[in-house]
Amino acid sequence: MNKKLKQLFLRGSNFLGVEFPIMGGAMTWISESNLVSAISNAGGFGVIAAGSMNKDQLEKEITATKSKTRKPFGVNLILLHPEVEDLIEACIDKKVELVVFAGGFPKQRHIQKLKKKNIKTMCFATTVSIAQKMINYGVDALILEGNEAGGHIGPVSINVLVQEILPKIIEVPVFVAGGIGRGEIFLKYLELGAAGCQIGTRLVCSDESLAHKNFKEIFIKSEARNCQISVRLDKRFPVIPVRAIENKASEKFIQEQKRVINLLDKSNISLKEAQLKIEHFWAGSLKKAVIDGDIDNGSLMAGQSVSLVKKIQSVNEIISEIVKQAEKQISHEQRVSG
Numbered sequence: 001m002n003k004k005l006k007q008l009f010l011r012g013s014n015f016l017g018v019e020f021p022i023m024g025g026a027m028t029w030i031s032e033s034n035l036v037s038a039i040s041n042a043g044g045f046g047v048i049a050a051g052s053m054n055k056d057q058l059e060k061e062i063t064a065t066k067s068k069t070r071k072p073f074g075v076n077l078i079l080l081h082p083e084v085e086d087l088i089e090a091c092i093d094k095k096v097e098l099v100v101f102a103g104g105f106p107k108q109r110h111i112q113k114l115k116k117k118n119i120k121t122m123c124f125a126t127t128v129s130i131a132q133k134m135i136n137y138g139v140d141a142l143i144l145e146g147n148e149a150g151g152h153i154g155p156v157s158i159n160v161l162v163q164e165i166l167p168k169i170i171e172v173p174v175f176v177a178g179g180i181g182r183g184e185i186f187l188k189y190l191e192l193g194a195a196g197c198q199i200g201t202r203l204v205c206s207d208e209s210l211a212h213k214n215f216k217e218i219f220i221k222s223e224a225r226n227c228q229i230s231v232r233l234d235k236r237f238p239v240i241p242v243r244a245i246e247n248k249a250s251e252k253f254i255q256e257q258k259r260v261i262n263l264l265d266k267s268n269i270s271l272k273e274a275q276l277k278i279e280h281f282w283a284g285s286l287k288k289a290v291i292d293g294d295i296d297n298g299s300l301m302a303g304q305s306v307s308l309v310k311k312i313q314s315v316n317e318i319i320s321e322i323v324k325q326a327e328k329q330i331s332h333e334q335r336v337s338g
């Protein structure tokens with residue numbers, strides 16, 4: 001590997017215990033043992049998505065992943081999960097390397113409980129003060145995720161997050177995510193001080209991903225502009241921002257909001273009932289698309305980097321391609337500067 005790139009990889013690679021500090025972002029219904037082990041076997045760091053699992057299922061998935069790779073991998077826990085405490089126990093019992101907390105910010109006791117068992121923890125940071133608070137709680141690394149990403153997103157782009165937060169955090173490694181599809185941009189984030197990156201969208205169409213072929217096909221056909229943030233028509237509704245490829249379901253969601261607003265304004269239903277109707281609209285919809293292949297009625301969570309997904313490739317090819325692009329960029333810059 002290029003000497004400069006090796007140097008830039010050092011902190012993140014040492015932290016994760018891998019060759020390349022490229023994390024496979026957990027994707028509910030997609031990041032299971034097959035994909036996760038393939039990422040780790042390719043020199044990256046796979047992460048199981050526990051969002052749809054109970055303790056028993058997570059334990060089985062960890063065991064299955066361990067049977068497919070001897071390399072380190074992690075588990076992503078959604079803090080809003082009703083059984084999150086049990087899932088933490090599963091990670092301890094099964095001695096996973098690292099837990100990524102998502103869907104909120106972990107409490108100090110969550111971090112400390114895992115740390116006492118020598119399990120590293122990671123979480124997202126959306127501001128400098130949150131990053132500092134998480135570091136004080138003992139978190140081992142942070143992720144900055146721009147709203148170019150697929151799935152549930154924050155309001156700020158990675159371009160701004162790296163300017164605002166990255167220069168201020170030196171205590172722990174910081175990984176960047178959102179819109180990363182090629183090695184050239186990954187290199188630039190490393191040069192700005194990132195320890196590594198996390199990618200999701202780019203891995204959906206891998207051979208090893210068990211996502212339905214319809215789901216993969218729509219990724220290959222889509223462009224960045226097709227991946228839009230869920231529309232919220234009324235501030236009274238709890239619409240969580242999600243970036244997904246627009247389809248019939250996203251159009252229906254707007255119509256459903258209009259219908260519910262109408263009922264609410266005419267006092268035909270209570271605010272609580274209206275909020276529940278909106279909240280339940282997307283329930284089970286990611287599974288519908290990813291597993292059943294219903295790309296009209298399911299949720300097509302995808303990031304803007306979908307426009308860089310052009311064909312089905314092996315995970316190994318995807319990861320090596322990103323590394324080679326970074327190396328090529330270094331050589332190009334060295335040639336240009338003489």
Ligand SMILES: Cc1cc2nc3c(=O)[nH]c(=O)nc-3n(C[C@H](O)[C@H](O)[C@H](O)COP(=O)(O)O)c2cc1C
Pocket residue numbers: 024025026027028030049050051076102103145148149150151152177178179180198199200201202300301302303304305
């Ligand atoms: C289909 C899909 C499902 C996702 N599910 C989760 C999840 O369960 N937990 C999580 O923390 N992030 C989830 N994400 C976000 C990814 O882990 C990752 O951070 C993101 O995809 C990175 O941005 P990118 O899509 O631009 O590569 C999901 C993303 C996608 C595309």
